[in-house]
Amino acid sequence: MSFLKRNINCGELRDTDVSRKVVLNGWAATVRNLGGLIFVDMRDRYGITQVIFEPEFNPELAEKAKEIRSEFVLWVEGEVRLRSNPNQVIPTGLIEVVASNFGIINKAELPPFPIEDGIETGEETKLKYRYLDLRRPELQRKFIIRNKLYQIVHQYYHDNNFLEVETPVLMKSTPEGARDFLVPSRINKGKFYALPQSPQIFKQILMISGFDRYMQIVKCFRDEDLRSDRQPEFTQVDVEMSFIDRDDIISVTEGLFVKVWKEILGLDIQSPIRRMSYAEAMSSYGSDKPDLRFGMEINHLSSGLMSTEFKVFQDIVAANGLIASIKVTNGASLSRKIIDELTEFAKKYGAKGLAWIKISNGEISSPISKFLTEEQMEFIIRSNDAKDGDLILISSDKRNRALTILGALRLEVARRQGIFEKVKNNFEFLWVVDFPLFEYDEEAGRYFAMHHPFTSPMEEDFHLLDTNPGEVRAKAYDIVCNGAEIGGGSIRIHDNVIQQKMFDKLGLSESEIDEKFGFLIKALKYGAPPHGGIALGLDRIVMILSGTDNIRDVIAFPKTTSGLSLMDGSPSEVELSQLNELGIDLFRKTE
């Protein structure tokens, strides 16, 4: 099947091209027949150009053009002329091409949904026909943004003397955190490779190798139960530097974001980006990734309620818990039903209940007012700077739980009040720093590394490692944008004795340490430089840049939350001979 090759694409022609002879290739986006006059909007990645077949000018051609249907692939030869009714919305809207010849390169069946923006088709259908969904301009724009991001990232780190190095996809399984995807080895039967959850150890090895500055845009894998914003494979911008401290990484990373926001969105990010300690973020926003596009901070109330006679509060105060609140501006108008919904919402985060205070037409109403003195009520209102028409939501609980509940409520209230919609074009960046080194898992009864076990403790907290590990702060940092964590990193341990101690604290036995991380401990003995780095969530960054909440909008061939690719039907059953070769068998349930 031959065709006349284009000499111009469908997004290029302007009014200065009038009278030009051109050849276009593309898809028939829309076909209209107005009394024999046939209009075809030809579409390609670059834009849309209106083509017209005129029976007066060429009756045979116009007759043949009647065959054209939506999504047919065409070549069209013709001459550019001004449109009598220009379309000011698209860049090619001033002109049209009068066809003098054309051919159907390939036909198309009727697509199961229209190839246009803003369609209501269910996601399952769109994923199954991903090749058609990806033709829609709003989706293509997101991948054009994604491509721009790749280019800026490569260029930026190259300009800053980083070397791109590829780390292995087939590596060792070292489950400490999320589950690994495993790959059975055929040559070494009974053994398995794992897909990397991150190239963490390899980038540290590269620093020990003297590569000095490393970066890679790299696929990572986690076999977790998928949430709607997670994918089993995801992409990170992976960075590591030697002979540096935290501020070096922060400043290199900020430089990238400034460049990306400027070049892709034309916006200036305020730099240096604000920093906030983990402690402050939790205390004021109930989150380690606060959304700073709006206020509604948490107000701590315990100090003014020490002498309360309200039993619930008393118990909390006695147990060193926290009483705190957020103010919902103009929230007094919220119905009892909505407050009940918020209470249910809070319970998902472990709340036993939710106290509230409404100020409406000068009247205070609250289920707990009878337990509070006038002074205490006034203290709460003053602490929240609440005015007539406002609502105060109060949580009293163990400190962290109370903060988490209020942090979640803050976002839920913002969602319900349309605040996110109002601030959707704002970008608030934040560094969260001074994370705890460990978090205690009550169920497992042991400490886990909050970031990962290679994160360096702060020197000034070394002495707490043995006595009070929960208080040790890490040289770890996250970068947050609009309440989403878009990157995280740390200064790593470069001293093998401290690394060994860290593994000890995590409850790994000597043989486990040796088995899983022996080669890293060994490498650290041969002259490891001080080093640290960061990993940025590329998918998440593209989501923010392109204004979508759906991660499947920014991944060309995504999986569903059940890990399925609906287009090609993977995962799928394989032939028995393949399994035999790998020396594995499907598990037969014993019951």
Place this chain on the structure above:
Amino acid sequence: MSFLKRNINCGELRDTDVSRKVVLNGWAATVRNLGGLIFVDMRDRYGITQVIFEPEFNPELAEKAKEIRSEFVLWVEGEVRLRSNPNQVIPTGLIEVVASNFGIINKAELPPFPIEDGIETGEETKLKYRYLDLRRPELQRKFIIRNKLYQIVHQYYHDNNFLEVETPVLMKSTPEGARDFLVPSRINKGKFYALPQSPQIFKQILMISGFDRYMQIVKCFRDEDLRSDRQPEFTQVDVEMSFIDRDDIISVTEGLFVKVWKEILGLDIQSPIRRMSYAEAMSSYGSDKPDLRFGMEINHLSSGLMSTEFKVFQDIVAANGLIASIKVTNGASLSRKIIDELTEFAKKYGAKGLAWIKISNGEISSPISKFLTEEQMEFIIRSNDAKDGDLILISSDKRNRALTILGALRLEVARRQGIFEKVKNNFEFLWVVDFPLFEYDEEAGRYFAMHHPFTSPMEEDFHLLDTNPGEVRAKAYDIVCNGAEIGGGSIRIHDNVIQQKMFDKLGLSESEIDEKFGFLIKALKYGAPPHGGIALGLDRIVMILSGTDNIRDVIAFPKTTSGLSLMDGSPSEVELSQLNELGIDLFRKTE
């Protein structure tokens, strides 16, 4: 452990920096104590700077400096001065830094091999201590070249309007060619993902999606028995374009190689690159990837030997086989033993024997001379343009086998004669075009796709598809450099009927086609543009650019030929709980 951060790296200082106060960070590459005067060569990725500790200037410091051992990580503060005995070989050789202060940032055990170029250490040890091997400048240089290549590739395709799109690593298993690596799905027990052997189908889907021009630097995987020049994971530059023909892809690809050779090696590649049909390459060089850095072409002899009475040749002529030869210039001096070795070598390629003719001091000697007339002997000598001192090696066999034998002998002779060593700095590029669409597998008794089943046949050969598939030529092309295939591609089938027919010809049943490729056939029905592309072997290109024959020199963390990573010990056994979660079991042998 704190340290004074560098303000300059170890490769930067020049004689214009004399008297500058600097801080260096790096590794002690060599330490020499010359009567109390301590010299340390400080090394980092950027170079080497000599540091001197002078007891006269600072006795305490010089005393402390005695602790420094090879590969210790140091910070050194000092002043730049001219060296009394400059080293003209390295860019920093004119100066040294007189230490005024220093610290040991990290100690190092004695490395198992010296960190320097040209060491003889066994590969196993080097792979186990990969982090130390990677410190050696000759290895780092290769990764710096590899990084440059990445940058040029990204930039070049971006400048040419390509979009980088990531295709999935977890995809569907469609074994048709090499073996897939499989990944068991935990959420969908009993089902498996496969790692991509190439993103072939996805890049075609992207063309059907209207992305127009796609590129990606992407990891691919093949679970094959590894040869020394293969790795289970390898990297390709993957490219696809729409609305193009073969010449478009060839010209875009040539542009890349011209740029790469210019920017990395400073060399001008002759463009357009020469093209040769597959038929000619086989006929003249006995290879589909001829090394054109030297001659020694194959000379066809059958035509002059039609009436031979030599039984061996008679049979070949009668069976439509081929008698052909290569000339080994100055080969008459080769001993009988070496000729025997060449005969054994030829047998590996299926030869039954190897005839030869020596011309030495005007005398002709040959085991077959008694079977040939004087005219026939003269014909052979003339056809080979053989002079006194030369050797002619003759193969007579089925056509393809005779050519393959002579092609292999040509390379073996070149190796033995030191020709490769002489031409190692030459670069001869070649496009091999017009490949056959199919190759017949005698064992399987059926045709296989020579490239892959998505390759378009040539229009002019369509009519042969049913009658004589072996003669159908494909719109396929390989790019070859110095006898290595560094890329291959094709124009793809964009018509679903032809694609279906292609699968038929390959003996796939309708249900197999549907099961494995149904989604592609379906996608082709919704308006597929004409498209084609190429995949370039990035590892191989880096090998050629950096002048190594060892693929493990250009992959940061390579596997052995047994698929092992000696550094981290992968693949490894995993915990039973991991297998249980995946619903798989290790195979218990029944015998």
